[in-house]
Amino acid sequence: MTDIGGPAGAWADAVWAALLFSVAPHAVGGVALRAHAGPVRDQWLALLRRVLPAGSPMRRIPQHVADDRLLGGLDLAATLQAGRPVAQRGILAEADQGVVVLSMAERLPPGLAARVSAAIDTGEVVMARDGVALRNTARVGVVALDESALDDESPPAALLDRLAMHVDLRAIRLADTDMTAPCDAGQLASARLRLGAIQCGDAAIEALCVTALALGIASLRAPLLALQVARAAAALDGRLEVSQEDLVLAGRLVLAPRATALPAAEPPAKDAADNSDAEKSEESGEPATQQQELGAAAPLKDPDAAQPAAPDPGETLAETVLAAATASIPGGLLARIRPVGGELARPRSGGRAGVMQHATQHGRPAGVRRGEPRAGARLNIIATLRAAAPWQRLRRPAESGYMPDAGGARIQVRREDFHVTRFRQRAQTTTIFALDASGSAALHRLAEAKGAVELLLADCYVRRDRVAVIAFRGRNAEILLPPTRSLVRAKRSLAGLPGGGGTPLAAGIDAAAHLAQGVLRQGGTPLLVLLTDGRANVSRAGTGGREQAWQEALLAARALRAARLGAMLVDTSPQPQPAAQRLAAEMHAAYLPLPHAGAADLSAAVRSAVALR
Amino acid sequence: MSKEAGQTVPFGDPPRPPESRLSMALAFPFSAIVGQAEMKLAILIAAIDPSIGGVLVFGDRGTGKSTAVRALAALLPPMRAVIGCPYGCDPAAMADLCDSCKTRGGKSSRAKAVLKSHLVPVPVVDLPLGATEDRVVGSLDIERALSQGTKAFEPGLLARAHRGFLYIDEVNLLEDHLVDLLIDVAASGENVIEREGLSVRHPARFVLVGSGNPEEGELRPQLLDRFGLSVEVKTPTTIADRIEVVRRRDDYERDGAAFAAKWHKEDQRLRRLIISARARLAKVKVPDAALEHAAQLCMRLGTDGLRGELTLMRAARALAAFEADPVVGDAHLRRVAPPTLRHRLRRDPLDEAGSSVRVERALDEMFAT
Numbered sequence: 001m002t003d004i005g006g007p008a009g010a011w012a013d014a015v016w017a018a019l020l021f022s023v024a025p026h027a028v029g030g031v032a033l034r035a036h037a038g039p040v041r042d043q044w045l046a047l048l049r050r051v052l053p054a055g056s057p058m059r060r061i062p063q064h065v066a067d068d069r070l071l072g073g074l075d076l077a078a079t080l081q082a083g084r085p086v087a088q089r090g091i092l093a094e095a096d097q098g099v100v101v102l103s104m105a106e107r108l109p110p111g112l113a114a115r116v117s118a119a120i121d122t123g124e125v126v127m128a129r130d131g132v133a134l135r136n137t138a139r140v141g142v143v144a145l146d147e148s149a150l151d152d153e154s155p156p157a158a159l160l161d162r163l164a165m166h167v168d169l170r171a172i173r174l175a176d177t178d179m180t181a182p183c184d185a186g187q188l189a190s191a192r193l194r195l196g197a198i199q200c201g202d203a204a205i206e207a208l209c210v211t212a213l214a215l216g217i218a219s220l221r222a223p224l225l226a227l228q229v230a231r232a233a234a235a236l237d238g239r240l241e242v243s244q245e246d247l248v249l250a251g252r253l254v255l256a257p258r259a260t261a262l263p264a265a266e267p268p269a270k271d272a273a274d275n276s277d278a279e280k281s282e283e284s285g286e287p288a289t290q291q292q293e294l295g296a297a298a299p300l301k302d303p304d305a306a307q308p309a310a311p312d313p314g315e316t317l318a319e320t321v322l323a324a325a326t327a328s329i330p331g332g333l334l335a336r337i338r339p340v341g342g343e344l345a346r347p348r349s350g351g352r353a354g355v356m357q358h359a360t361q362h363g364r365p366a367g368v369r370r371g372e373p374r375a376g377a378r379l380n381i382i383a384t385l386r387a388a389a390p391w392q393r394l395r396r397p398a399e400s401g402y403m404p405d406a407g408g409a410r411i412q413v414r415r416e417d418f419h420v421t422r423f424r425q426r427a428q429t430t431t432i433f434a435l436d437a438s439g440s441a442a443l444h445r446l447a448e449a450k451g452a453v454e455l456l457l458a459d460c461y462v463r464r465d466r467v468a469v470i471a472f473r474g475r476n477a478e479i480l481l482p483p484t485r486s487l488v489r490a491k492r493s494l495a496g497l498p499g500g501g502g503t504p505l506a507a508g509i510d511a512a513a514h515l516a517q518g519v520l521r522q523g524g525t526p527l528l529v530l531l532t533d534g535r536a537n538v539s540r541a542g543t544g545g546r547e548q549a550w551q552e553a554l555l556a557a558r559a560l561r562a563a564r565l566g567a568m569l570v571d572t573s574p575q576p577q578p579a580a581q582r583l584a585a586e587m588h589a590a591y592l593p594l595p596h597a598g599a600a601d602l603s604a605a606v607r608s609a610v611a612l613r
Numbered sequence: 614m615s616k617e618a619g620q621t622v623p624f625g626d627p628p629r630p631p632e633s634r635l636s637m638a639l640a641f642p643f644s645a646i647v648g649q650a651e652m653k654l655a656i657l658i659a660a661i662d663p664s665i666g667g668v669l670v671f672g673d674r675g676t677g678k679s680t681a682v683r684a685l686a687a688l689l690p691p692m693r694a695v696i697g698c699p700y701g702c703d704p705a706a707m708a709d710l711c712d713s714c715k716t717r718g719g720k721s722s723r724a725k726a727v728l729k730s731h732l733v734p735v736p737v738v739d740l741p742l743g744a745t746e747d748r749v750v751g752s753l754d755i756e757r758a759l760s761q762g763t764k765a766f767e768p769g770l771l772a773r774a775h776r777g778f779l780y781i782d783e784v785n786l787l788e789d790h791l792v793d794l795l796i797d798v799a800a801s802g803e804n805v806i807e808r809e810g811l812s813v814r815h816p817a818r819f820v821l822v823g824s825g826n827p828e829e830g831e832l833r834p835q836l837l838d839r840f841g842l843s844v845e846v847k848t849p850t851t852i853a854d855r856i857e858v859v860r861r862r863d864d865y866e867r868d869g870a871a872f873a874a875k876w877h878k879e880d881q882r883l884r885r886l887i888i889s890a891r892a893r894l895a896k897v898k899v900p901d902a903a904l905e906h907a908a909q910l911c912m913r914l915g916t917d918g919l920r921g922e923l924t925l926m927r928a929a930r931a932l933a934a935f936e937a938d939p940v941v942g943d944a945h946l947r948r949v950a951p952p953t954l955r956h957r958l959r960r961d962p963l964d965e966a967g968s969s970v971r972v973e974r975a976l977d978e979m980f981a982t
Contacts, residue, residue: 027866067743074755085755110829114783115742121679126741128748128770132755158826161674196867202856205863209856218848219675223859378745381755485830 010168011176014044016233017165017253019183022051023191023232025099025141028164029120029225032105032155034146035169041145043177044169048099048143051181051188057098059091061116063107070115071127072134076373080413085132092116092125093136105144105155113156116142120162164225166257183236191235198231200242207318211251214322216261226254244317251325262326371420383419385411429527430466430483430519431456431606434512436532436572437473438503449531450494451599456606458487466524468515469494472508474501475542479511483519502544505536506552509560509587516565527566529606530589533573534580550579557587568592570602641865642876643684644883646677647858648849654932655842655952656685657883659820661890662931665841665924667799667821669784669832669956672846677858678824679782685822686737687880690888692776696729699768700775700815704730711815736777738770738819742786749791750798750806751813766813771804774819784823785830792836795821799839841924842949843956845969890934897933899926903941906979910950913975916957925953943980950976 021031035041049058061070068074068090075088091100092115102108102116119125123139144155144163154160183191208223208230217223226247233246370387373379388411435449456467467490469481481493509530516526536549560567567589571580576593584591592605646653652670659668670678694701695714702714714728740749747753751769758764770779779795781787787795798804804817821839825832837843849855865872907925916922928949929941938945955968 071741071743079755083760111742111786114786118742118782126739128741128744133748157828158674200863202860205860206852206856209859210852213850213852213855218673220677220848220855220858220862221675223855224862227859227863381758382753385758486828487831488827 011172011178013253014167014169014172015047015178015181016249017167018044018048019051019181019188019236020229020232020253021099021141021143021165022048022053022188023236024195024228025052026097026120026123026139027195027228028141028232030099030142030144030163030165032144032146032160032163032166033169034148034167036147037145039174040169040172040177043174043179044167045101045143047179047181051183051185052099053189053192054185057095058101059095059098060101060103061091061112063104063109063112065091065112067115067129070112071125071129072132072136073127073129074132074379076379083411087132087134089134089136090125090127092119092138092140095140096136096138097140099141099143101143101145102155103145105146105159106148106153108144108155108159110156110158113159117158117162161219161221162225164229165253167253168257187236187238190238191232194235194238194240195231197240198234198242199240200227200231203317204230204242204247207247207321208250208255210318211255211322211325212258214261215255215259215325217255217258218260219258222255222258226250229254244320247317247321248324251321252328256325256328259325368419369422370416370418372415372418373420377420380419380421384413384417387419388413388417428465428524430468430516430524431527431529432468432470432483432512432515432519434470434472434477434508434528434530434532435497436503436505436508436530437471437497437499437501439473439500446497446499448599448602450497452602452606453481453494454487454490455599455603468519470508470511470515471497472504472511473499474504475507475538476504477508477511479515483515483524502538503532503536503549504538504540504542505532505534505549505583506540506556507538508532509553509556510540513556513560513563513565517563520565525566527568527606528560528589529568529570530587531570531572532580532583533571534577534583535573536579553583554586557583561586561588568606570605640683640687640873641677641680641862642873642880643681643688644879645861645865645872645876646681646684647861648854649677649681649846651952652678652681652844652846654948655844656681656822657688657887657935658928658931658949659822659842660685660689660887661935662894662927663820665927665931667823667840667842668952669837669840669843670822670824670846671827671843673848674826676846676848678846679780682780682782682822682824683737685778686734688884688887689735689737689777690884691732692735693730694733694776696731700772700817701733701736701777702728702816703776704728709816709818736773736775738774738777738779740770740779740781740787742783744770744791746791746794750794750804751815752806753811764811766806766811768815771798771817771819772815775815775817777819778822779819781821781823783825783829784836785825785827785832792833796833796835796839837956838920840956842928842952844952845955886935889937890931893934893937894931896939897930898940899930900940903929903943903946906943906946910946910975910979911954913979914954914958914972916954921954921957925950928953947976947980 017031021028033041033044035044052058068088070090070092072088072090072093075086078086078088100116115125119138119140120142123137125134125136125138127134127136142159142163144159146155148154160166205223205227208226212223212226227242227250230242230246230250233249234240234242237243237246368380368383371377392412433449433453435446437446453467453469466483466485467481468479468483469490470477471480472478480497481490484490512528512530516528519526534553536553537544537546539545539548540552567587569580569584569587569589569591571577571584571591571593573580580593581591583589643653643656655668655670659665668682670682672678692701693704695704695710698711698714700711702710717728747769749770751767751772754765754767781795798817799819799821802816802818804815806813823832823840849858861872904926907922907929911921911925914921925946926941929945932945932949933939933941951969951972955972958968958971
């Protein structure tokens with residue numbers, strides 16, 4: 001097919017992704033396009049537009065889309081005019097048989113991701129809102145524009161899982177792009193017709209499953225989507241059967257970007273079968289029945305019958321696909337994955353636990369006010385009608401020639417009658433722990449802090465509050481746990497908390513303040529808990545020097561006070577330190593010396609601080 | 614847009630508009646689901662004895678959680694419902710009739726004769742994401758309010774789910790005020806509407822089925838408690854299972870009708886098993902020894918309240934009925950203990966072992982001798 005590696009090869013793969021996606025947008029789910037906003041991305045989107053069938057819808061979904069536009073709802077203007085409920089379709093239903101483009105997918109709220117995912121899964125949108133219930137077909141494909149700069153943001157994992165191809169355009173320069181598609185419109189049209197008839201042997205399915213498992217991909221959607229992509233590739237090439245090349249291409253576009261592990265040296269298919277076989281025969285002493293069970297579950301190649309001397313074609317096919325997929329794993333990815341262990345690596349989660357809050361739409365109703373139902377505000381029909389009622393007689397003669405229809409008198413509702421419901425949402429507290437993980441903070445301190453975070457989280461989910469963790473050590477600070485409500489995530493993030501090194505106190509305070517500002521922007525209430533002994537010895541620039549580091553830490557503390565962020569400093573040293581006290585005073589934080597406190601004491605102290613606020 | 618929305622359900626119309634039901638023609642057959650024995654068993658137990666109170670399916674992405682729940686509708690035997698009743702009242706259960714059926718039925722002794730009934734499929738109602746409160750609990754009929762200015766009640770999803778199943782996908786993304794509402798109705802079995810000038814109450818007894826991914830956030834303990842059974846699904850790890858899952862899913866997507874036909878017989882067999890298990894359920898004996906073991910197990914695990922014991926006993930009885938065993942034994946208890954108890958343990962975040970492990974440990978200790 002095309003040469004791999006280099007920007008030109010990457011662009012060629014991106015073109016393939018666009019072509020295959022355009023053959024069957026709904027079947028392959030979509031494309032996650034990681035690229036900065038710019039001409040290269042525009043080129044790709046223009047290319048996609050060109051290869052999609054003429055006239056098929058391509059709609060952009062903004063981040064702030066309201067449910068009544070996304071899923072559909074009551075068409076207010078038409079409803080009032082007609083005097084009966086008139087529903088309007090949402091973007092998803094309007095884009096049926098076409099494509100929706102999600103901009104800034106890395107900031108996508110989980111609720112929106114779940115709604116789009118549901119449309120991908122079922123091919124329809126079910127809506128029950130504003131007194132109307134509708135079911136519309138929405139067989140859409142999704143392009144998620146992912147502009148994330150760092151590895152700690154990514155589109156919600158639930159959505160990524162459903163998009164077959166993950167394309168990275170960041171390394172491609174405009175000069176590398178080439179707008180000539182390798183197929184013409186006629187080929188694409190006949191490929192779409194042919195798609196349903198493409199045959200696919202068991203060996204192909206096996207090859208994709210083996211490859212996915214070897215690359216540590218847990219989700220079963222990955223091999224399924226790869227199969228769809230391989231089918232589309234065969235259709236595009238004018239064949240009726242999936243070939244090895246199709247599988248290699250699918251492995252490269254679908255499986256390689258999802259890899260979480262490098263394949264073990266031995267082919268894992270044989271490995272797994274042998275292991276389970278050996279274990280089972282040891283346990284039961286009856287290999288025959290076990291064999292039968294395996295056979296009943298799937299007509300897999302019998303591991304005993306497959307002689308190493310004569311490898312069967314399925315095995316080689318799997319090896320070929322695996323080798324090709326491994327070779328095309330992007331370089332950046334290799335850094336964060338490790339050789340495969342015994343069990344499947346869990347997928348990195350991009351899901352943010354906290355749902356973004358829109359005060360106008362959610363929460364408990366808190367009265368009614370006059371106003372127009374726009375920007376998500378919900379019309380309160382009874383209040384609107386009540387406001388309109390006294391004026392009916394007056395309004396009627398004003399409209400000459402208007403005859404109420406035979407079904408009964410229509411009510412005339414005017415703009416000034418509109419009332420909307422107000423909602424109140426409880427402010428959510430996000431407790432941000434900034435942990436001093438340096439050498440001076442003893443290791444057992446870290447264990448206590450971890451315990452406290454987990455205890456707090458167990459308590460937090462009752463109140464729907466969130467917790468975040470920042471650790472600073474060595475040269476800089478890092479966010480170990482973005483604000484979350486999930487105990488599962490917290491445990492996983494905190495399990496690998498390392499300790500030792502210098503104390504970049506200023507960097508730690510900066511990072512915590514930054515995160516707190518983000519929480520404020522989302523409408524939450526941040527509470528900062530700094531656990532340190534106050535002995536700063538690494539400056540913001542990452543260099544040593546006690547004095548410089550201390551001055552910077554004081555500056556950072558003052559900035560925190562200026563930003564009016566609530567904070568609390570827990571002194572973790574054996575004896576209360578004047579440095580820590582001074583720091584607490586500078587940041588206007590409560591000072592809490594906890595020399596011998598365990599996890600339970602710490603969480604109790606923080607809890608009472610939250611309750612006080 | 615034509616008027617296909619916001620239909621009122623006046624008496625005489627078909628009671629359950631088709632749009633509220635999961636699209637059955639498309640459903641993946643239940644018996645074609647590979648592995649996931651615990652999840653399938655939990656769903657079957659809930660179908661045999663709805664009083665167990667719902668199933669929560671939590672687990673990894675792409676493991677067929679929602680597939681299994683959506684497949685359930687095809688397995689359920691039809692039920693008898695009063696013709697024209699918007700809530701699908703059961704003509705045999707006098708005490709549970711809605712107000713209008715009570716009025717029409719007259720004196721309770723004659724109600725069965727007066728109320729005409731027919732066989733309808735058991736509702737499995739999807740609570741779509743982004744559903745608004747008015748559609749869930751029911752609300753003022755906008756059409757009549759706008760055109761005639763009259764106050765009429767239009768039943769919501771809870772009314773449709775009465776006597777059936779209410780399915781919430783991504784249950785942990787549900788908005789808080791909807792969660793509170795569901796908790797209340799699920800506990801009382803009655804939906805009370807006091808809004809928009811309406812004052813209506815109607816029976817709403819349904820089996821709550823939820824699914825989600827624990828990474829998206831935890832569930833409130835009050836909602837957890839409403840689920841009788843909780844299942845953890847994991848992605849299959851053997852290559853043979855994985856290949857089979859992909860193969861079947863692919864067959865289904867290519868030709869859904871042919872695939873459904875292929876598994877129809879097996880689904881029918883399961884359906885008959887459910888029917889006979891329901892018939893046997895009342896006759897299954899629960900000996901004192903089994904009750905004692907259930908109580909001991911709950912004490913050992915420190916579960917809150919009596920609900921754990923009760924659910925454990927009921928689930929064991931349903932399992933015995935399903936397997937045509939006349940008496941509940943330790944083997945049944947052992948198998949249903951993890952799904953009935955694991956979400957009722959008091960949380961101990963410092964215990965690294967998950968709740969499943971703790972239940973297994975307690976089981977091993979108890980039945981070791």
